[in-house]
């Protein structure tokens with residue numbers, strides 16, 4: 219266990235060094251949520267076509283947009299892994315005696331930290347746009363935990379895809395193919411109960427839905443979690459564990 | 475000379491085979507490499523050199539056959555094998571977005587070097603490879619020769635008994651190449667490291683290796699000491715003659731496009 223933590227921490231450390239050294243990627247990722255909140259959120263709020271209970275539409279989608287940016291920035295983690303494979307960095311990691319689980323888990327945690335940067339950005343934008351954010355420290359802490367967990371889930375998912383497709387070109391195609399449907403088949407920009415039945419079924423097996431549900435309750439004053447935090451975090455933990463299990467099996471095939 | 479090293483081999487393979495679909499990349503190979511030897515593995519593009527190394531370093535599992543590295547079976551005890559080996563891949567494995575020092579620190583942690591020793595080990599490795607002055611520069615700014623030396627430093631940081639080097643001098647200028655050779659000879663002298671090195675460079679093969687094997691289409695076509703192999707082909711045969719004779723023709727003959735492209739990319743990135 220001590221070894222697992224030490225090795226994972228070593229991976230996290232280098233990822234954080236890289237992040238701090240070259241923040242352009244993460245900053246450019248902040249543009250998209252800005253557009254969603256500023257344009258999409260404002261316009262749809264005028265239409266008043268979607269019933270979002272006691273929350274304003276902008277308040278309703280703020281957690282959804284945070285989850286979206288967590289999803290989009292984590293899902294392209296696979297590209298970085300493929301890049302590392304083309305360079306031979308993956309080979310170097312895999313000939314080391316480090317546990318394969320430390321390598322995979324370290325990557326997931328590093329993705330979690332990237333997610334935190336997204337959270338800070340969204341909080342700032344939302345604050346400027348007068349979204350009534352809950353500033354209860356305990357809730358903020360829970361938001362950060364949810365964001366890390368969500369980032370870990372999507373980064374690990376992305377790692378699995380990378381291990382299967384192995385080339386950048388194929389990954390780009392599949393990445394697009396998966397992320398947009400995942401976003402639309404969730405409760406990010408409309409509530410579950412206005413969805414047609416088939417879509418709701420898909421949304422309910424989509425881990426993004428549980429991340430958003432938790433965030434909606436935690437971030438916004440007056441927001442509430444439909445499924446309850448226990449279910450939200452429980453589902454996310456189980457999904458994360460299952461994905462890690464698969465990723466640990468597949469990661470070594472990257473060096474073949 | 476009754477040392478146990480005479481009986482036990484650093485690397486032993488028996489009928490080692492790897493197929494990719496219908497292609498047999500490595501075909502029933504048997505090698506016995508004693509501790510302390512520098513062993514050259516030669517062959518044209520696509521002959522199977524990297525595939526042999528990947529199996530011996532536990533990155534790729536064999537289709538059939540067995541191998542022991544440092545006394546451990548590569549399939550049954552991969553973790554024990556990994557602890558005893560160092561590997562420099564044919565690709566550029568140093569992380570360009572980190573400094574040389576950070577690359578080494580990552581290795582030190584992944585290999586579980588005790589915290590108290592990490593600093594001195596890293597400093598020694600940097601000194602040994604002549605990188606002390608550039609330790610805190612991004613690897614992306616290094617020359618090809620410096621990158622290769624850093625990769626060697628990473629591979630030897632934990633003092634492995636056996637080093638696997640896959641074309642370590644490709645794309646390097648003669649001076650940089652010479653430096654890598656000298657360091658390898660030092661490692662063997664100071665730590666008795668066993669080295670398995672692949673190359674296309676016949677001068678390198680002759681200069682460094684105690685013994686070499688030439689692979690052709692996944693099979694070993696000859697094993698022997700460089701001088702012995704030359705002598706076998708006539709009084710004034712060169713190492714290039716040896717290569718042409720045993721490797722089945724010109725160097726680039728059997729390379730597929732992607733392999734050649736890969737090699738070029740590597741060379742380009744290094745150069």
Ligand SMILES: Nc1ncnc2c1ncn2[C@@H]1O[C@H](COP(=O)(O)OP(=O)(O)OP(=O)(O)O)[C@@H](O)[C@H]1O
Nearest residue numbers: 474494499517518519520521522523524525526733
């Ligand atoms: N992962 C793989 N999938 C399919 N075929 C592969 C794979 N790796 C290697 N091969 C094939 O196996 C054969 C041996 O390749 P290998 O890389 O071992 O050759 P090599 O001797 O190292 O060549 P080079 O000098 O170009 O590095 C080649 O025909 C190659 O195309």
Ligand SMILES: [Mg+2]
Nearest residue numbers: 523524525564
């Ligand atoms: Mg090769």
